[in-house]
Amino acid sequence: MKKRVLLFAITGLLAAGVLTGCGSIDENDVVATVGEKEITADVANFFARYTQAQYETYYSGYLGDDMWNTDASEGETYEEFVKDSVLNELEKMIVLEEHMGDYDVSLTEEEKAVIEKSAKAFDEANTLESKEKISGSRKTVKRVLTLMAVQKKMAEAIEAGADTEVSDDEAAQKSMQYVLFPYKTTDDSGKSSDLSDEEKAEAKKKAGSFAEGAGTADDFSALATEQGVEAQTATFDSESTSPAEDVVKAADALGEGEVTGVIETDSGCYVAKVTSLLDREATDSKKESIVQERKTKLYNDTCDKWIKKAGVKVNKGVWRKVDFNDLSVTIKQSSEEPYSDGAKTDDQAE
Missing domain, CATH: 3.10.50.40 (Chitinase A; domain 3)
Incomplete structure (x- = not known):
C-alpha cells in the first residue's frame, strides 16, 4: 500500500468524486508534535482518509460493512490498527523531512511541479463540501504529497547504505x-x-x-x-x-x-x-530477499531513532475525531493505466 500511495504522489494521479457522510474537524488543531514540528489536523485527516480509501476500496469485500469495528488483532479493531499506522507514517515523514540535509536529498523542480499538478487536479475534481470532509484543500493536499515524495526519496537514500553482500552459505536454498x-x-x-x-x-x-x-x-x-x-x-x-x-x-x-x-x-x-x-535460482532470490530485509530494517531503525530522539506528543482528543465509521471513503479508478503520465482516473469517495 505504501508503494501505491507513493506512485500516486509522484505521477500526479489523484482525484476524487462525491463523499457522503458526516463528521468535521478543526483543521488548525494539532494532532501530534514531533520534536518542534506539528502534525496539524488537516494533514492527519487527509492522509488518514486517503489510507482509509485504500482499505475500503480493496478490503471491504472481505471484511464486510462493519470492517472498521472488526478485530485486526486481539483487542485492536481495524480502525485502531490503521489509525496507529497512519500516525506512525506521519511521524516518520516529519523526521525524514527534518533530516533531508543529512543525505543531500531535495525535491527537484519537476517533482514539485507534479505535486502542484496533483493538488490542482484534486482541488478541481471535488466539491467544496467533499473537500471539507476530508480536509482536502489544495494547500493540505500539496503538503501531504510533498511529505510522501520526501519519504520516498529519503527511504531510497537511507536504504542505499544497507549491506548488499550476501554469501551463498547465508542464502542457500x-x-x-x-x-x-x-x-x-x-x-x-x-x-x-x-x-x-x-x-x-x-x-x-x-x-x-x-x-x-x-x-x-x-x-x-x-x-x-x-x-x-x-x-x-x-x-x-x-x-x-x-x-x-x-x-x-x-x-x-x-x-x-x-x-x-x-x-x-x-x-x-x-x-x-x-x-x-544449492538451488541457484532460489538462492539468488533469497539473496534479494535478505538484502531487502536489511534495507527495510535500516530504514525503520533510522526513523525510529530519529523519532525517539525528537520525542512525540499525541493529542488523543483531536485524533479521536477522525472516525472511519462516520465517513466512508473509497476510490474508483478507470480502466486506463493508472500509473502512466497523462492517464486519467475517476477516483470516488462515497
Missing part, C-alpha cells in the same frame, strides 16, 4: 520433490472431508510402498504418476515451513538424491527426495 498421500478427500463441489481410519491406514501403506520404490527409482516424478499421485517441487532451508515442518526437517538432514521415509502429518503422509543442495 535446497530443492526437493515430494508427494502427499492425503488424509482428506474433496468432492465435486469442493467440500472436503476426512478419510476413515481404515482409509488413512491404506494411504499410509501406499506411502510406505512408494518410499521403498523411490529410494532406487531413476525418476521420482514418473514413479509418483505410476502410483496415482503427483510429485510437487519445493525449495527450502532449515527455517522453511512448507510443505510441512516435519518434511523440511527430514529433508534438510539428507544429502542430494536421498529420499525420506514416510513422514506422517495431520494432512497425510509425505515422501520427499532432495534434488539439490
Whole structure:
C-alpha cells in the first residue's frame, strides 16, 4: 500500500468524486508534535482518509460493512490498527523531512511541479463540501504529497547504505520433490472431508510402498504418476515451513538424491527426495530477499531513532475525531493505466 500511495504522489494521479457522510474537524488543531514540528489536523485527516480509501476500496469485500469495528488483532479493531499506522507514517515523514540535509536529498523542480499538478487536479475534481470532509484543500493536499515524495526519496537514500553482500552459505536454498498421500478427500463441489481410519491406514501403506520404490527409482516424478499421485517441487532451508515442518526437517538432514521415509502429518503422509543442495535460482532470490530485509530494517531503525530522539506528543482528543465509521471513503479508478503520465482516473469517495 505504501508503494501505491507513493506512485500516486509522484505521477500526479489523484482525484476524487462525491463523499457522503458526516463528521468535521478543526483543521488548525494539532494532532501530534514531533520534536518542534506539528502534525496539524488537516494533514492527519487527509492522509488518514486517503489510507482509509485504500482499505475500503480493496478490503471491504472481505471484511464486510462493519470492517472498521472488526478485530485486526486481539483487542485492536481495524480502525485502531490503521489509525496507529497512519500516525506512525506521519511521524516518520516529519523526521525524514527534518533530516533531508543529512543525505543531500531535495525535491527537484519537476517533482514539485507534479505535486502542484496533483493538488490542482484534486482541488478541481471535488466539491467544496467533499473537500471539507476530508480536509482536502489544495494547500493540505500539496503538503501531504510533498511529505510522501520526501519519504520516498529519503527511504531510497537511507536504504542505499544497507549491506548488499550476501554469501551463498547465508542464502542457500535446497530443492526437493515430494508427494502427499492425503488424509482428506474433496468432492465435486469442493467440500472436503476426512478419510476413515481404515482409509488413512491404506494411504499410509501406499506411502510406505512408494518410499521403498523411490529410494532406487531413476525418476521420482514418473514413479509418483505410476502410483496415482503427483510429485510437487519445493525449495527450502532449515527455517522453511512448507510443505510441512516435519518434511523440511527430514529433508534438510539428507544429502542430494536421498529420499525420506514416510513422514506422517495431520494432512497425510509425505515422501520427499532432495534434488539439490544449492538451488541457484532460489538462492539468488533469497539473496534479494535478505538484502531487502536489511534495507527495510535500516530504514525503520533510522526513523525510529530519529523519532525517539525528537520525542512525540499525541493529542488523543483531536485524533479521536477522525472516525472511519462516520465517513466512508473509497476510490474508483478507470480502466486506463493508472500509473502512466497523462492517464486519467475517476477516483470516488462515497
